[in-house]
Amino acid sequence: MSELVGTRTPRRARWAVTVYFALTGAGLATWTARIPEIKRDLGLDDGQVTLALFSVAAGSVLAMQVAGRLADRFGSERVMGPAGVLLAVSLLVPGFAGSLPVLLAGLLAFGAGHGTVDVSMNAQALLVQRRYGRPIVSTFHAMFSVGGLLGAGAGALAAHLGIGVGTHFAVVAAVTGVLLVVARRALVESEHVRSGPQARGGRGVPGAIVFLGVLAFFCSLGEGSMADWSPLYLSDVLDSGPAVAAVGYAVFSAAMATFRFLGDRLVSRFGPVALVRGCGLIAGVGLGAALLVHQEVAAIIGFGLFGVGLSCIIPQVFNAAGSRDPSRSARDLAQVSTLGYGGLLAGPVVIGLVTQSFGLTVGLAVPAALALLVAASAGAVRPRS
Missing domain, CATH: 1.20.1250.20 (MFS general substrate transporter like domains)
Incomplete structure (x- = not known):
């Protein structure tokens, strides 16, 4: 409890969750901003681009189902760290992909990282809000939008300056990974961690x-x-x-x-x-x-x-x-x-x-x-x- 009160205060946790929301929005916008160049470099047609977009969506949707159970069982703060690393590292694959299969595999992993972070950071946001005792969730979602705008703007600038997709994605991945790992240390501990038989119960959706x-x-x-x-x-x-x-x-x-x-x-x-x-x-x-x-x-x-x-x-x-x-x-x-x-x-x-x-x-x-x-x-x- 001393660690929770001394170093994982609600204020620090709020900033940490803000970082997660902003960087998740920026990461997604980083990929979308460079789609035209990736399409050109790999010689993809519109159907193959659609397949690539579907890979991101499929990875996100599938991961969300697993992420919810993991966050409830082990705590959202324990899920957010590895998920953030996956989100950052997987961004490297589409940046350096030399073929469509590699691109699809990388985007599937990127979508999985995005979906897992999305669910766990929203659960953590509600936990931090309960510690604050007043509404703060909308601000987190606003920072996701801001992150998206910044990511799109940085992508447009990188394209204008002629910076390669791989270099651009590597820089974003490095910055994202470091910041998310550091921010993870300030997250608060979940109050209702499920374990044993309780974690396996309640399969239905209300x-x-x-x-x-x-x-x-x-x-x-x-x-x-x-x-x-x-x-x-x-x-x-x-x-x-x-x-x-x-x-x-x-x-x-x-x-x-x-x-x-x-x-x-x-x-x-x-x-x-x-x-x-x-x-x-x-x-x-x-x-x-x-x-x-x-x-x-x-x-x-x-x-x-x-x-x-x-x-x-x-x-x-x-x-x-x-x-x-x-x-x-x-x-x-x-x-x-x-x-x-x-x-x-x-x-x-x-x-x-x-x-x-x-x-x-x-x-x-x-x-x-x-x-x-x-x-x-x-x-x-x-x-x-």
């Missing part, structure tokens, strides 16, 4: 967790659709130039990151149910109204409001899932994260299918409608007595 996962799926579907379809809406539907078309997603991303920093204060003042309901209404009404107005400025404002609305929902969904039963917090988070990840992957596809039949305006109305459904279901994030 209905409440499934429902929270569906809400995460709806929100992530909207987030995924913005990345691919918001620029096309501005360019193809509203005939905007390339510069204006790029602004829409930038405004969405900036709004989401900014308001995640405000999320902890908002949930302290209004409570999670009112916050999720209000955010869902802002996202659904803001995007829906912009699509009806059918103008450039309105579209950009609508994308920004959609980012504002989505910003605080996922952190509260994760908070509700991880707080429902502390003895299986990580496993419940793993299920919700898996469904959320599925929404992120399915978003562009779903919008594309709707667009083929009804046009892109109707296609983007889908995430607006789903946001309104989330608002109507806000009671699901009510803290359990």
Whole structure:
């Protein structure tokens, strides 16, 4: 206990978890930012690139199922260290891969590291929040967004300066690995570690967790659709130039990151149910109204409001899932994260299918409608007595 109080204080743990969230976002963005060059260097076609993206997703989803059980049994702080090392080291493989099979193997490992860190760091975030006695989870998610922006920016700069993918990835891997190993020492110890027969029990997924996962799926579907379809809406539907078309997603991303920093204060003042309901209404009404107005400025404002609305929902969904039963917090988070990840992957596809039949305006109305459904279901994030 003296070690916990003396060196693993909640304040130090908060900074350590912040490092994990930021570097995990940066690591994922580092890979995505250099995809065009990896595609060119290996001579990949679009189908092979899709297979590479699927490898990351498959590694993440499969690892999440195992990571939840490991974190509940041994403690999230014990899982985060090895998972962070795997995340960093596996980034080297796509940087130096000389063939498609090697690339796929490396990305599968990278996805596994990302999925394991994702589940365990969210479980640790809830543990640190309990030690603080006030909401702080939204800020962690904001730092993931900031890390993603920094990783993407560094990738663009490295490409502009002609720095090779291997060199770039090696530097990021070294910095990430060192910082995550150092940060691991400040994490707090889990309170509800499962062992023996207790660790093997409870295989079923509670209905409440499934429902929270569906809400995460709806929100992530909207987030995924913005990345691919918001620029096309501005360019193809509203005939905007390339510069204006790029602004829409930038405004969405900036709004989401900014308001995640405000999320902890908002949930302290209004409570999670009112916050999720209000955010869902802002996202659904803001995007829906912009699509009806059918103008450039309105579209950009609508994308920004959609980012504002989505910003605080996922952190509260994760908070509700991880707080429902502390003895299986990580496993419940793993299920919700898996469904959320599925929404992120399915978003562009779903919008594309709707667009083929009804046009892109109707296609983007889908995430607006789903946001309104989330608002109507806000009671699901009510803290359990």
